Amino acid sequence: MNNGILKDAKYREAAEKGWEALKKYVQPSGKLGYVQPVGHAPFKNLTAEHTHVYGVGAFLLAATEMCKMKETQ
Secondary structure, three states, rough: OOOOOOOOOHHHHHHHHHHHHHHEEEEOOOOOOOOOOOOOOOOOOOOOOOHEEEHHHHHHHHHHHHHHHHHOO
């Protein structure tokens, strides 16, 4: 969307809904939880205590793109 590939308003709506859902996984301490470990089979009992740097990095990249999108509204 920020690069002009997805232009329809439905994509903006989907991105905003997804972002609202992702924010719910940030703990009051600021830690991002429920992140699947690298190189493992899917966990069946993933918890708020599960976190890994690649999940945090992806979250921060998404946050950056959401900020850019909000600036263009």
